[in-house]
Amino acid sequence: MTVIGRWTFALLLLASPALAQEQKILHVFNWSDYISDDAIEDFEKATGIKVVYDTFDSNEVLEAKLMAGKSGYDIVVPTASFMQRQIGAGLFRKVDKAKIPNLANLDKSLMRIVANHDPGNAYGVPYLWGTTGIGYNIDKIKERMPNAPVDSWRLIFDPAVVAKFKDCGVAMLDTPSDVIKSTLRFLGRDPNTTKPEDVKAAETHLLKIRPFITYFHSSKYINDLAGGDICLVLGYSGDIVQARNRASDAGKKVEVGYVIPKEGAMVWFDMMAIPADAPHPQNAHAFINYILTPEVAGAISNAVSYASPNVKALEFVDEELKADSSVYPNAQVKQRLFADKTLTSDIDRAFTRAFTRVKAGK
Amino acid sequence: MSGLLRRLLVGVPATWLLLFFGLPFAFILKVALSQAVVAQPPFTPLFADGRFQGSLANFALLAEDDLYLDAILASLRLAATATVACLALGYPMAWAIAGTKRRWRAPLLALVALPFVTSFLIRVYAWIGLLRPTGFLSETLQSLGLIDGPLALMPSDVAVALGMTYTYLPFMVLPIYASLEKIDPVLAFAAADLGARPGRVFWSITLPLSLPGVLAGSLFVFVPSVGEFVVPELLGGPGTPMIGKVIWQEFFNNRDWPLASALAVVLLALLAWPIARAQRAETATARGLS
């Protein structure tokens, strides 16, 4: 063996986690505003594992990081529709179910839905789920349009309606999938389309309302809605409910509403998964099992106002939240939800291109 | 021995260029010729089944969709605006500094460079505080009764040009100062002696002799401005599709590395042209001056 070869071998030995005892460290990459304040601290206390916590606000950015490889994360939280392709690309390692006894706490019917994306629930563990709908400032909308269609996608997609709210600020998620799928639903087309002409139609329609949109961003609308800087947003259920809570916590006279439009809204599931090249997979399993503890899962649901897939956790969820059908939809509301299916790569490309053009206003 | 040393020393910039420009660019070019896939890495290999699989499809797509052409034109336009603004502000500054007493020059130049001690991001954020509709400028003008209603200076192209002008101004001032300072003051006396009024002395002697600095400064402002990402991201709206932002979107939102790489290659080709032109002009002037 050459000198260089010997050194390389020695370095590999040092760097290889498989050969050494796994370090007491865990890198988590989660959505912004998506966990309770104590969860991480309590996990660290209970296990002695130091957590390095980092956030993102779009599936696309997460996927870009995963595809680049060597992300260094041990836990990531993709949405199930995105995860399907990522599993195909070999980005995740299989979950060792024996190491996660709390898997039994999860809702079986929900696991079957998620299995459409992740056959046999081999790679992902549901974290939270929610819907993509409309958040709005109740007073400002009423002021500008007393008979505003607040139960309908028309509120944001009808150019004649949304034009009235331009002056108080209109925001949209900066994600092609949520925005275009919602648009297609409003247009009466298949949100999970396979036809490029549908994408074109959505683009054409979005360009009509583009002049009234202040910005595209996937996280800052929470504060802006709570602070009264915007009055209308196409956003995520829990984020908008968080905005409502923040407004009342700060004692502001801002009342925020969240609506699942009557035409139907997209339901999605965010999954905990372990990247194939995660440096600390054992710690990752410990973390997943910890999150699935009923008390922890309940606290997280309370903190972020998204629905927990953990049936045992429901007893720890605030009654008020459980009763809110925009967060925990009742059977009637569930009828209006449509599934978030994985797009073919051609359509995915068409989505992103169309969305880029819409944002540029071309 | 000294011959070997000399060859080694010549090798340093060559190695530098190879390591920090040649290899990354070769990688970008390779990605630009491949196709996007959902995989790790997210692009197809250039050689598969013993055959070359590369294609110019990504470049064709760039040409087809006027979004990219618009982004390139918008970037060139904003970068040119920032460059002209930097020149208009920076030349008089450099001229004034070069005209002060020698002991004042170093402190004045230090003042020009002073903003660099603060993080670039923080300085751009400060501009947000000044320009946004609920920001300092808008509120002040409103409270003075000069405007009614908030003044939305950002997000806008004007704010982006302003931000880039602010950011890159020192890069314009310093090279112009350096070239002005090098001009022998006796040349101005000679021109005056030959009948040139002060304005004519400036146009026929000072300005042409400071052109190398103007050229270098314009390049230092224009080239990074074209590919600027942070300023349009923070001060620009979604309607400001500068090429740096579009490349970011292609990489992160669209996860399309090949297209993003193709864009980067086009941008580089676009910038290589003025750099090469400037280089030639520089060589020509240097020949005339030494």
Next chain:
Amino acid sequence: MALGALSVEGVAKRFGAAAVLDGLSLRIAGGSFTALLGASGSGKTTLLRLVAGFEAPDAGRILLDGADMDGIPPYERPVNLVFQSYALFPHMSVADNIGYGLRREGLAAGEVRRRVSEMLALVRLDGLEDRKPRQLSGGQAQRVALARALAKRPKLLLLDEPMAALDRGLREHTRSELKRLHRELGTTFVLVTHDQEEALALADRVALLDRGHLAQEGTPEDLYERPASLAVARFVGEINLIGGRTSDGGTVEIPGLGSIRVPARLPIGSEVFVGIRPEKIDIGAVGWPATVTDVAYHGDRSVYRLALAGGVEIRASRPNRTGEQAEVGESVGVSWPEGAALVFPK
């Protein structure tokens, strides 16, 4: 009278606390070739800048052909300057340099071209019009600078140390070129220099400045043979100075040497210096006895150091016509013609 007469009347100029020119008056005749000679600090460069118009005098007047130059900016004065560093515009060709002043006068392009080629012929640089200054030798650059200044047909041409940047070999040639140009053009040339040899060789009039004052103005011979003061005698050429005291009419008593006859008349009993130029001293069998203490061989001549009685030391310069030299230690006789001795009050 020819044009280009310069009259400096009581000009004073201070920089801070230092008076660089202190009430200087000087007349330069039109068409003359005058050297402003002086050591550094004598004020000659300041005078040049005042005449060119780059500085304004604190007091006094500068007249050119009777016209007061006060308040007239440099770009309107019929005076041009050849800078010591030549100050050629590096970004312009030779032709554009020479034509620069003409274009400022608003001459038509064809006229500028004609005058430029005329000037190129005058300074014998035909064919170099497209060169850039960096492609010229030192001598060529100097001639371009001359042509550029002369193209304007100034009444007065100022030359600031024009030989300073030239090789020794080129200087001789340049001197004769300058003389030829002066002869051909008839313009007043004012040469500013610290080099007395250059001033004597070139100029027909020399004005010696000393610490802001005019020490003497005259022909080169006046300054060398008849220096008005000890300072002039010391600055122009070499001179032996021997201390003494005047006795009755036309003699000076020197301790150890006795009485020497001198041409000037001074009050009896005053302390004086007797000055003798080294080349005026004869070494032979007659005269004051002296011992050769050193011989420096210069080829065409040798310079001897001679010790006389009473501790007097002098230097004598003799042409080496026969190849015979006095040797160190030799006893010789030293003498000089009666009119050669100059007397200055101490």
